Amino acid sequence: MSKVYAYILVMAVVTYAIRAIPLTLIRKEIKSKFIKSFLYYVPYATLAAMTFPAILSATDYWMSSVVGFAVAMILAFNKKSLLTVASCACAAAFIVELFIR
Amino acid sequence: MEVGKISDFRDGCRDAIPICLGYIAVSFAFGIESSKAQLTPLQAVMTSLLNVTSAGQFSALSIIEAQGSFIELIVLQFIINLRYMLMSTALSQKLDPELPTPYRLGISYGVTDEIFGVSVLKKGKLYPMYSYGLIFVSVFGWVLGTFLGAESGQLMPHRLISCLGLAIYGMFIAIIVPDTRKSSAVMAVVASAMALSTLFTYAPILNHISSGFRIIIVTVAVAAAASVIAPIKEDGDE
DSSP states (O other): OHHHHHHHHHHHHHHHHHHHHHHHHOOSOOOOHHHHHHHHHHHHHHHHHHHTTGGGGSSSSHHHHHHHHHHHHHHHHTTOOHHHHHHHHHHHHHHHHHHHO | OOOOOHHHHHHHHHHTHHHHHHHHHHHHHHHHHHHHTTOOHHHHHHHHHHHOOHHHHHHHHHHHHTTOOHHHHHHHHHHHTTHHHHHHHHHHTTSOTTOOHHHHHHHHHTOOHHHHHHHHHSSSOOOHHHHHHHHHHHHHHHHHHHHHHHHHGGGSOHHHHHHHTTHHHHHHHHHHSGGGGTOHHHHHHHHHHHHHHHHHHHSTTGGGSOHHHHHHHHHHHHHHHHHHHSOOOTTOOO
């Protein structure tokens, strides 16, 4: 199981380097329009790909996942806070599961 | 050259309270997931303390559980956390150009979506002391939630854990969806990334690709296409 610590350290080093290199080295603005655009779109593409379709199997029943997903989308679209969106999605799924168990 | 006063540290701590609460909820889910992936509570807490990156940590769990390759882990972390490069670059513009490297290394530790969001909106120069306050309280919540989730995850009723699995996805949705309202390009990126990811998950042959590389391929393809079709305006956005 010591391999787990190796995984943890490797990812920590990669993640820290990503954060530290620009902050310590880059003091001028990036000029490439493509790279700037690419970096701008990356979080949206990554988080969207991680969320769907994985969210459909996040709970024990697909039905509660779908309802939780719908609630999260509606609240987020109305610009509710991170905490509100996450907790309401969980609560909605919980209520659905009360009925189908 | 100023690094800020103790009052700046206190301001940072105060401004981080909402982040801290949000982090406890999400990292609680991470703690539970990590115990499902056979990590000990100590390993879970170490992961949170050393990485402080929700998406990166969650995605790493599947690789760790499957004893995947280090290359896959490195590429996945690089791609998923690439956004921090943009954020760090933006933050570097808010620092005193004379600020010595040790302070920059300290601030680097805490570049997350939420801490970045608060830091970049702060008026005037960004003092290291302020950043340290933000980081201290936020990371405290992140590690505490992880510990509680990893320790008590098994004690909680199963149906509650089942629902908490949605917390992380709820947070991701809360980060990406609001911006789809002000930019149709972002809307298109989110929709096509979800569609492509679905295709890769269920289509024959494509579904043999591991989840880590699936995310990488989808991200690079969609973000590159969007950069060509709809490059961001100069001085616009972020």
